[in-house]
Amino acid sequence: MVTDNSTGERFCARCGFVINERIDDNSGPERRAFSKEEHEDRARTGLPSSLAVHDMGLATMIGHDDRDSTGKPLSVSMKSTIKRLRKWDSRSQIHESQDKNFRQAFSELDRIKDKIALSNSVVEKTAYIYRKAVEKNLTKGRSISGMIAAAIYLACRETGTPRTLNDVACQINIKRKDVSRCYRLLLKELDLTMPVVDPIRCISRIANQVKLSEKVKRHAITILEDANKIEITAGKDPMGLAAAALYLSCVINNDVVTQKVIAKAAGVTEVTIRNRNKGLRELLDIKIPSKPNMANIAQI
DNA sequence: TAAGATAAGAGGGACAT
DNA sequence: ATGTCAGTCTTATCTTA
Numbered sequence: 001m002v003t004d005n006s007t008g009e010r011f012c013a014r015c016g017f018v019i020n021e022r023i024d025d026n027s028g029p030e031r032r033a034f035s036k037e038e039h040e041d042r043a044r045t046g047l048p049s050s051l052a053v054h055d056m057g058l059a060t061m062i063g064h065d066d067r068d069s070t071g072k073p074l075s076v077s078m079k080s081t082i083k084r085l086r087k088w089d090s091r092s093q094i095h096e097s098q099d100k101n102f103r104q105a106f107s108e109l110d111r112i113k114d115k116i117a118l119s120n121s122v123v124e125k126t127a128y129i130y131r132k133a134v135e136k137n138l139t140k141g142r143s144i145s146g147m148i149a150a151a152i153y154l155a156c157r158e159t160g161t162p163r164t165l166n167d168v169a170c171q172i173n174i175k176r177k178d179v180s181r182c183y184r185l186l187l188k189e190l191d192l193t194m195p196v197v198d199p200i201r202c203i204s205r206i207a208n209q210v211k212l213s214e215k216v217k218r219h220a221i222t223i224l225e226d227a228n229k230i231e232i233t234a235g236k237d238p239m240g241l242a243a244a245a246l247y248l249s250c251v252i253n254n255d256v257v258t259q260k261v262i263a264k265a266a267g268v269t270e271v272t273i274r275n276r277n278k279g280l281r282e283l284l285d286i287k288i289p290s291k292p293n294m295a296n297i298a299q300i
Numbered sequence: 301t302a303a304g305a306t307a308a309g310a311g312g313g314a315c316a317t
Numbered sequence: 318a319t320g321t322c323a324g325t326c327t328t329a330t331c332t333t334a
Contacts, residue, residue, distance in 0.1 A: 240326080258302060260302080269327055269328075271326080274303080
């Protein structure tokens with residue numbers, strides 16, 4: 001059994017069977033303590049600082065009454081020192097609009113992360129990317145939701161978490177093309193290169209959703225591996241490929257699943273499955289038993 | 301009812317102007 | 318910068334088994 005903190009999935013290391021898609025990341029030290037020993041034991045105190053909090057959880061302001069920590073009035077020289085510090089402290093708030101931006105973006109992020117089961121590492125990565133984007137002034141004139149959506153998608157791609165543009169766009173309630181535009185902008189401006197999504201990773205996600213057998217899943221993976229070898233996968237939607245491979249695998253294994261069901265789980269249309277299906281069959285020269293019969297079942 | 305076929309349209313990359 | 322082209326995917330509709 002392996003836990004993948006980057007995708008938030010727990011699966012069998014040998015066969016890839018996904019047990020549950022969402023796990024809590026408990027790998028960090030405990031934050032609460034119930035006894036004195038525990039209290040002394042715990043490795044950190046307070047909330048962890050996070051990139052996904054607008055001020056990274058480190059809000060400190062200099063107060064306005066001129067007293068020290070014990071409540072005594074400050075000396076005159078200290079008073080003037082504090083006054084100067086206070087001035088700079090407030091000047092640092094010229095980043096207020098940026099701060100507002102982060103606040104809105106990260107509340108959006110927080111709202112979405114549960115909906116599409118994002119792990120903490122994806123959330124942190126998203127926040128990091130978003131901060132970079134703001135730094136580079138990429139958010140000016142663009143919607144915050146669009147940019148945060150793009151950052152989420154980017155973080156998913158980077159961590160190999162199989163989420164589609166549509167997954168993200170739907171939850172944020174924004175058009176797919178807007179997210180994709182922002183996404184490409186981020187790629188370009190932040191000088192990032194993204195490896196193509198491995199369709200094989202998509203298979204477990206779809207198969208899990210449709211509750212397909214391990215045999216079908218493994219067969220679909222071998223189909224995709226073959227397809228990769230003869231290079232017919234370039235430029236195709238990885239989800240579509242994965243869906244088609246799964247469908248093909250179902251047919252071969254006499255598993256009755258409709259294209260519709262798989263298409264829905266994969267987030268592609270039936271037509272796409274059919275097209276990929278056709279390509280896979282032709283180029284891999286896969287023979288389909290025309291009618292399921294006992295001979296076929298016996299063979300398997 | 302599921303699967304296949306076909307056509308129109310959208311969005312984006314490559315390339316030329 | 319703008320237009321065109323080939324290729325992909327989606328939506329919609331019709332036919333076939």
